Amino acid sequence: MTPVRLRALEILLEEHAAMGAYDVLARLNCEGLGSKPPLAYRALGFWVDQGFVHRIERLNAFIACAYPQDAHNLVFMICRCCGTVAEAQAQSGKFVQSAAQTGFQIEQTVIEPEGLCPSCQPQVQP
Ligand SMILES: [Zn+2]
Ligand SMILES: [Zn+2]
Missing domain, CATH: 3.30.1490.190 (Ferric-uptake regulator, C-terminal dimerisarion domain)
Incomplete structure (x- = not known):
């Protein structure tokens, strides 16, 4: 588990809101974890695959899952x-x-x- 991945999830959990990949990236950058967009997309994509984060197509944003234990619509x-x-x-x-x-x-x-x-x-x- 890389620190960037972990922080990307923590940031979404802290915000309790949908965030664009660039918002997450700005936070990672602030904390000195990196500034390249693929970094944020890879970290968020990892959590989407794991079911801990959802991508909201309409907003082109990401949000931490409220029910990560359950398979759900x-x-x-x-x-x-x-x-x-x-x-x-x-x-x-x-x-x-x-x-x-x-x-x-x-x-x-x-x-x-x-x-x-x-x-x-x-x-x-x-
Ligand atoms: Zn409102
Ligand atoms: Zn969910």
């Missing part, structure tokens, strides 16, 4: 206002059923619902 609720990302666990029963009917074999389901997080929803005045 990927559901990222993305706040369109502040950009906060929360991971949720969801069942894919219906997908699997309809896929089975067509003979399609699903390997992974990724859902990225967009909306407003609790702090961005309009407050109801008392």
Whole structure:
């Protein structure tokens, strides 16, 4: 385990937010671990392969997995206002059923619902 890999995961865990590879790289650079983009991509890719980090296609960003012990579908609720990302666990029963009917074999389901997080929803005045 290289220090860069370890720090890349720790940085994502500390932030509790989705981060671009360049944000992670900036932090690694600050700590004197390196400044070359492939360094960050390799470190993040390693954790993605291990299932500890997810890549959010829509944001082109990475986030530490909230449920690393469980095999799960990927559901990222993305706040369109502040950009906060929360991971949720969801069942894919219906997908699997309809896929089975067509003979399609699903390997992974990724859902990225967009909306407003609790702090961005309009407050109801008392
Ligand atoms: Zn996860
Ligand atoms: Zn928000």
